[in-house]
Amino acid sequence: MTTPLSGRHEDRHESAPPAGTTGADTPGTDAAGQDRPELQRAIEEIVESGFLGVSLRVRDQRGEWAGSAGRAELGGTAAPATDAFTRIGSTTKTFAAALVLRTVAEGRIGLDAPAADHLPGFGLDERITVRMLLQHTSGVFNFTGEFDAEGTLIPGVTTPYGATTEEWLDGRLASHRPEDLVRPALSKPPRFEPGAEWSYSNTNYVLARLLVESVTGRTFPEEMQRQILGPLGLTGTVLPEDSPEIPAPHARAYFRYEKDGVQETVDITRQNPSWLSTGGDMISTTEDLAVFLSALLGGQLLPPELVVEMCTPRSTGIPSMDYGLGVFVQETESGTVINHNGGVPGYAALAAAAPDGSTTLTAVINYVDDADMTMSARGQEAYQRLESEVF
Numbered sequence: 001m002t003t004p005l006s007g008r009h010e011d012r013h014e015s016a017p018p019a020g021t022t023g024a025d026t027p028g029t030d031a032a033g034q035d036r037p038e039l040q041r042a043i044e045e046i047v048e049s050g051f052l053g054v055s056l057r058v059r060d061q062r063g064e065w066a067g068s069a070g071r072a073e074l075g076g077t078a079a080p081a082t083d084a085f086t087r088i089g090s091t092t093k094t095f096a097a098a099l100v101l102r103t104v105a106e107g108r109i110g111l112d113a114p115a116a117d118h119l120p121g122f123g124l125d126e127r128i129t130v131r132m133l134l135q136h137t138s139g140v141f142n143f144t145g146e147f148d149a150e151g152t153l154i155p156g157v158t159t160p161y162g163a164t165t166e167e168w169l170d171g172r173l174a175s176h177r178p179e180d181l182v183r184p185a186l187s188k189p190p191r192f193e194p195g196a197e198w199s200y201s202n203t204n205y206v207l208a209r210l211l212v213e214s215v216t217g218r219t220f221p222e223e224m225q226r227q228i229l230g231p232l233g234l235t236g237t238v239l240p241e242d243s244p245e246i247p248a249p250h251a252r253a254y255f256r257y258e259k260d261g262v263q264e265t266v267d268i269t270r271q272n273p274s275w276l277s278t279g280g281d282m283i284s285t286t287e288d289l290a291v292f293l294s295a296l297l298g299g300q301l302l303p304p305e306l307v308v309e310m311c312t313p314r315s316t317g318i319p320s321m322d323y324g325l326g327v328f329v330q331e332t333e334s335g336t337v338i339n340h341n342g343g344v345p346g347y348a349a350l351a352a353a354a355p356d357g358s359t360t361l362t363a364v365i366n367y368v369d370d371a372d373m374t375m376s377a378r379g380q381e382a383y384q385r386l387e388s389e390v391f
Contacts, residue, residue, distance in 0.1 A: 036058075036062075036065050038389050039065055039386075039389060042385055042389050043055075043067065043068070043363070045386075046069070046379065046386065047069045050378065051365050051366070052254075052367045053069065053070035053072050053079060053080040053251050053367075054068060054080065054364070055068040055081065055084055055363060055364050056361070056386075057286035057290055057362050057363070058360070058361055058362075060359040066082040066286070068080045071251075072251040074252070074368070083286075084364060085236065086283065086285070086347050086349060086365075087253075087273065087281075087347040087349075088364075089276070089341075089342025089348060091284070091340050091351045092205075092280050093279060093326045093340055093342075094296070094327055095282060095292070095326075096208055097134045097208070097325050097326020098228060098302065098310075099223060099224055099228060100130065100133075100134060100208050100211070100212060101306045102227045102228070102301065103216065103223075104130070105302060105303055108216065111309065113129060114128065115129060115132075115207060118211050118215050119207065119211055122182060122207075123186060124186065125139075130208075131325065132194055132195055133205070133211070134204070134326055136200050136204055137198050137314060138194055139191045139192040139193060139196070140186060140190060141186070141203060142156060142202055143157045143184065143202055143206070157181050173271065174275070175242040176272075176275050176277065177274075179210070181203070181206050182203060185201075198315065198317065209278035220278065232295050232301075233291075234292060236288040237288045238282065239281070239283075240273055240281060240283055241281075242272050242273075244272045245270065246269065246270075247283070250269070251364070251366035252346075253271075253345065253346020253347050253369070254346055255368070255369045256369065257370070268345055268346050268369070271344070271345070280342055286364055289351050289360075290362045293351060293353040293357055293362070294353065296357065297356055298356060309324075310324050310325040310326065313329035332391060337354070338353050345369040346366060346368070348365040350362065350363040352390075352391075354391065361391070
């Protein structure tokens with residue numbers, strides 16, 4: 001799923017939150033001991049645009065800065081912890097793509113080989129390659145729902161925005177098997193011929209998960225731990241599978257809707273992420289995300305030629321936001337930025353880096369989700385200002 005900052009958040013407040021404080025790890029200073037008020041102000045602007053709390057970490061030539069703003073929970077006054085855990089949504093896809101490419105580097109699969117060779121029994125179009133899954137050019141239906149040419153949502157297998165509010169709230173602790181997400185999606189007509197166009201589909205990444213399990217003989221979490229989390233020491237990154245729990249410390253997430261003419265706000269911190277298997281189910285921290293991005297783009301995880309493949313863009317039709325393999329390739333006034341933000345109801349993650357991994361921006365956000373979500377121009381503008389400050 002996309003983050004609220006890319007168009008799924010309503011521009012309004014619960015109440016005007018306090019400006020918050022910088023975090024506990026050398027608050028508000030870089031390695032040289034200098035304040036960076038421009039970063040603190042940037043995250044305060046994100047909170048002011050309608051979000052509950054933000055925690056930011058920036059690593060660049062000036063060192064490392066970590067700070068937070070807003071509130072960790074409704075009714076509280078404390079800002080989110082700078083080492084808080086969060087649900088990272090579609091930033092999971094970058095981890096998944098890196099794992100698939102590690103498997104390619106080992107010679108177990110070919111990037112342009114038919115994915116169906118390793119996924120018997122799903123009736124997958126034999127023209128769909130591993131690359132197409134990672135780049136969203138397969139044409140397969142998105143199991144979390146699709147918009148048709150008129151902008152009407154075609155509900156998917158599991159989607160909080162396709163089902164009614166109460167259906168999603170009542171079912172948010174239910175478990176879903178990856179196969180049960182894929183099969184109904186593959187039974188629907190494809191969006192287009194394989195490789196012909198680009199369309200974001202969570203189904204691609206569940207198929208990528210099943211492909212990794214097929215060729216390695218290990219579960220996806222086991223292989224992720226062996227290939228990426230373990231070697232990089234990412235002890236703050238979790239593949240929760242169908243557990244609704246999130247480690248402490250963490251900020252809280254909420255969902256707001258109208259029932260019988262009355263506004264109701266529900267705490268949705270506990271939610272079963274298996275409905276977004278591999279497309280958006282992981283938990284991490286700003287520190288782990290920064291380490292991961294630096295290692296990935298800096299060549300510690302993949303051979304140079306596969307880093308190039310990952311960051312080679314395919315046109316998406318979105319201005320200045322093309323897509324590589326598990327990452328967006330964004331052209332800004334300051335140059336190219338590699339990113340993949342993500343979000344689930346009530347939580348969002350920002351993950352962006354310079355192409356060589358030398359500068360990283362990682363942030364986690366908690367907010368009050370709303371059943372009537374609209375574009376938030378203020379939120380997008382605040383994020384763009386933050387990105388401009390860093391890059």
